[in-house]
Amino acid sequence: METQISIPVATRQFLELADFLKAQGDARDPVLAVQDAIDYWLDNASWKPELLRQAQPSNLxxxxxxxxxxxxxxxxxxxxxxxxxxxxxxxxxxxxxxxxxxxxxxxxxxxxxxxxxxxxxxxxxxxxxxxxxxxxxxxxxxx
Structure with missing residues (x-):
């Protein structure tokens, strides 16, 4: 069995996701949609620089x-x-x-x-x- 952790997500944002999935006719559990979003990010962040937040140097x-x-x-x-x-x-x-x-x-x-x-x-x-x-x-x- 794979272990899991909880990641805090604002209730408002989670409910928006659930409403969005319902409006799109997507029957996925919102938790699974979040997992899919993480997988998508991991697959694409290395070649889509807009997905990466550039850390600002601390000397600014x-x-x-x-x-x-x-x-x-x-x-x-x-x-x-x-x-x-x-x-x-x-x-x-x-x-x-x-x-x-x-x-x-x-x-x-x-x-x-x-x-x-x-x-x-x-x-x-x-x-x-x-x-x-x-x-x-x-x-x-x-x-």
Missing amino acids: GYQWKGLFLPDSTEVRMQYKGDWYYAKVKGDKLIYEGEPITPSRLANTVTGTSRNAWRDLWIKRPADAEWLLADDCRAASEQG
Whole structure:
């Protein structure tokens, strides 16, 4: 007897598959359809590059003076009760779809000249909570 493992699939997605199979007149058990999909992927991924997700190098990120912000780092600022968010994508800090510097982000949000180190909060991929940029800078200078 072949052993099996369970792979988590969102209930919504599994039900969509079951509905799709029914609508197509396919009487297969959705579990078997998932197994067939895995077999198809294994048979085709080596010659269909669009089936493979390219792993991004871990050295991507934005260098903000002495502080490195890894790819996927989130940056936020609160101003007049609202939060404004930017994100590091690759080697750029992106705000509203456009590259921006941290200083320009703080100044754009407020319409005045601000100290980004004291106004921006950072959450790197490994961080459990948001940290003030100035605190991140001080920690990176210490070690």
